[in-house]
Each structure stands twice: as C-alpha cells, then as structure tokens.
Amino acid sequence: MENQLDSVAGGGLLDRRLFLKRGLIFSTATAVSPQLLAKVKPFDSSLPAWMLKPGEPFSNYGEPSQHEKKTIRWKMENAMAPGNGVSWTPLHDLEGTVTPNGLHFERHHNGVPEIDPKRHQLLIHGLVKRPLMFSVDSLLRYPMRSLFCFIECGGNSNAGWRSKPIQTKVGYFHGMASCSEWTGIPLSVLLDEAEIKAAGKWLVAEGADATAMNVSIPLDKAVDDCIVAVYQNGERIRPENGYPLRLLVPGWEGVLNVKWLRRLHVTNRPSMTRNETSKYTELLPSGKARQFSFFMDAKSLITSPSPGYQMNGSGLYQITGLAWSGRGKISKVEVSADGGNSWAEAQLQEPILSKCFTRFRIPWQWQGKEAIILSRAIDETGYQQPSRKALIAQRGKHGYFHYNAIVSWKITADGEISHVYA
C-alpha cells in the first residue's frame, strides 16, 4: 500500500485523497503524538500538553468535559416499565442557580414521546366563547416573556418521611427540583383570545404522552403568571421536559407543569383526575388528606459540603446551598454549624427572584471536630422552613408529598459527611 503521507508533488503537497481517510490517519497520528511530543522537545517544557498542539475542532452542539462525566441525572425506573420513573438533578455537583438542560429532573409516567412539532397542536375549549386550535408554528409568533423559576415535584425529598435518614447525595434525595429560564406565551393571552366565559373557574390540562397526563388547575393561577413555555434556558425545550410545549405553573407542584401540552379545558370545577385524588394528595394522621396543596413551600439545602464528599482538612470552607419558595422570594437563609443551637444569616446571591432558586453562601472555619450543619429558609411571606419534628407534628409521616423540613449534615472529626435528623 502506498503511504498517503508521502508527498505527491514538490513543496509538501500530499495526496488529495488524504482527507477521505483522515479519520484513520489522524487518529493514528493522535495516538502517536505523545511520543512525537517527547521527541520534539518543546521550547518551554513547563507548558501542559494541551498547549503544545492544536485543540479539538468546533462542534455543532457542545458537551460537558470528558472529566465531568460523573455529573449525571440518577435514574430510578420501574423495571417492568422503563418509561415510568424519575431521574434526579445532581444538585450536589452543580453551582449557581440554573440547571443545565440535560440535567433537569424528569418524572415520566410512560416515557418521553417523540413529538413532531409540525403535527402537534394545542386546543383550548370548554367554557370559552371561541374554542381555538393553535399550531406550534403559530404560537412561535406570539409575544413571549421569560421567567426564571424552579419546578419541583410534589414528591421531592419524600425520603425525609422515613424513620431513618437516607444516606445518599443531596441531588438523589432533593433533586426532583430544578431551575431554568423558561420562555413562552403568557397563558392569559391565549385564554383572552378564546374568551373565557364568566363561569370558567378551572382548567384541565392534558399532555400528549402515552399516559395523556391530566390535571386540574385553578383559572386564577393560569391567568396570573402561567406561560405556555417553548424555550428552556434559551433553546427549545428538551423532549424530556415537554417539547414542543410545556405549561409552566410557577411555584406550584411539578405535576401541574404539564409537559407536551396539547389541551386546555376551561371548566367550572376540577375533573378529579388521578393526579389530584389518588396521587399528589397528602394523607394526614386523621385519615383525611390534603388536596389541591399546590404551593411548594420554602425549602433550603446545603449542597456543599454535603454527603458523599469528604472534608479536606480543617480550615476555611464556604458553606453554600439553595433555597426556594413557591410563594415568592426568599428573604433570608440562616445557617447553623452547631446542630441548630445558634444561627447566622447567610449571604443571598443576587438575583433573588420570586419562585426561583436562590443561592446562599457563608464562610465557615471548620475546626476539624464533629459538627452538624443545617440551613433554614424564610420567604417573603414570613413563612419559615419547619424542623422535621414540627413538620411531622403537623402532617404525620405518611403524607409522602410536600416534605420541606430542615435538612442536617453531620461531619465527623475525620471529615466524613452524613445525613442526620438533628
């Protein structure tokens, strides 16, 4: 076989067919490059290898560094039905307040539908003067607004009800909450176009997945701040988060944020779907259950230091975490490093937005001794995140949904971190 790296003409011209086989040849070249580098001694040998050769070419869609492959959603599926389950945002590996799109938590009842946006439509009907059908293309022409907000599954943090503290990383316990910039059409604009009749009080929303997921939402909320979202963090919503249309119901439990939105039925009462009766209701010790408990109440968590990580010697650390409230802005986060005996106010990082993740930070000098660290959030309504004891006293242990108690981490003198009920 001829060697294609040989010149085919003077001046270093190489075989024109070289590029047809460049994958093979270049990959060979890449493989031998360390040796080549060793032979061709760089002028400044203190420079790292990646400064001594051209970098990777452009990419159409970027991916995380190969060194960050551990930062993934943790999946928990039903073995009998792999499309039924959840995947959790790795809050423990993330910073700031925005969840990368590929790491936004998922809760699917029967998988992610592959929707052709050309064939997908949204119907608004019921107690309206004009039932209307919208194509996705037509919706893209509507005036839009963006809002940063969290979505949290009503069942997030439910391991907190267990009698023993679960030992896992923060995100795999509290990561059915994520935060994005959502952009879409104010729902009020579409409802105005259909003209709601005076008797309209509720909306039944339906998704286009294989469970035709449905749930009822008070109309007051729908016209207040809900949007039909089309974009998530600037790009079109990912399939697993509702492509091409998702109902955004800021601050209220995740199940209301119907993905793959296809239908909005204006009614005078709720439909009493499974998602608002059998599920997403919270059984109280009395045997009665809370229903339509829409608001996700204030919650906070320390994401660093946190379980699964190891303290790296005594000295200065930054305690940081996330706080949010479905009722508005976070007004204060307090942190304790002595098991709740004393508290200090943490710094809240701007911007502090309503119904949105807020990052808090506080420096901490760890003495290398056993310590219990915890945080508590207070929102602008004055509501304070309850202790686990107080929450259980109020709701019992079998409500499953809406667990928002204070979370505590114990740090041993060896620097090991575990989850405790303090």
Added chain:
Amino acid sequence: MFMRNFTLLIFIMMNYAHAETIQGPNLGKPVNHAVVEKWNRDVFPNGEGLPKGTGTAIKGKKIFEQQCLSCHGVEGTGGSADELAGAQHSLTDDPPDKVIGNYWPYATTIFDFIRRSMPLHAPGKLSNDEIYALTAYLLVLNGIIDKDYDINKITLPRVEMPNKDGFINSFKH
C-alpha cells in the same frame, strides 16, 4: 383622600395599560363542536364526558388477568405497579394502605385513568366496553359493587366511594 384615590387610579390604569400591551396575533383557528368532541376526553365526577358502553366485573376479571395482573398483582394487590385493592391496613394505621376502595373519592376517576393511560404497554388499546368492565371489576375487588352490576355512563357516577369525604381542599380561592 383624593391623593390616595388618584394614586389608586393611576395604579389601575398602569395595570390596564400593561395588560393592553400583551396582544397576541390571534392565530388560533376556530374549531367546531365535532373536533372538540373528538379531542376532549375529560371525565367528571357527575359523569360528564363518559362515553357509551357497558361492562361487568365478570368480563373485567378476564381483561385484568390478561392486561393488568403482571404489574398490579393478583386481584390488584400490587406488584411493580400500585396496589388497587385488598388493603391490609386502614388510612390511619402506621403504615397506612391506600387503595381504590379506601382512598379514591370518585369512581369516575378509575374510568378516566384507565382510558387515558392503561395498560402502559398499549395505552388506547382497550374499548370503552372493556374499560367499563375493568372499572366494574376493580369496584368489585374493593367491595363497592356487586359482581353482576353493570357499569356504564349512568351507573358509574352513582357509585358512592367510601372515602368521598376524605379530602380537605387546601386551596382557598
């Protein structure tokens, strides 16, 4: 007093102006009743939305055994999917058992959920008669109706669920 009213007026006007600025291009296509009928599959506790058809538990049992048992267990006692019947504990026990018979407030929800979501491996596959039959079987398993009782759009909303008053509306308008 005048100033306060004046400020209020300005505030109202500003809000009004704000609402005015969000004007869509009116691209929704009007649809007729037939289209709405075809799309609308919502069912309400009073029976609104229930289709024609009928079924009894005898037929429902066979369908359950073919389509549902592998996940929901023998007689709906649970498996990889929810326990539907045969509660061993009450709602006030520790731990409680929540099944259709002691927890679900409305029987119409059973029909609605099966029709839109079940079975997971082939949603939309069952006929209305089959769904009524399955609903009847689940109600029989939960001791709510007799096994030869016909379930259809007239009888289903009349089925009174034991836990119909078991919910506290946490949302205040």
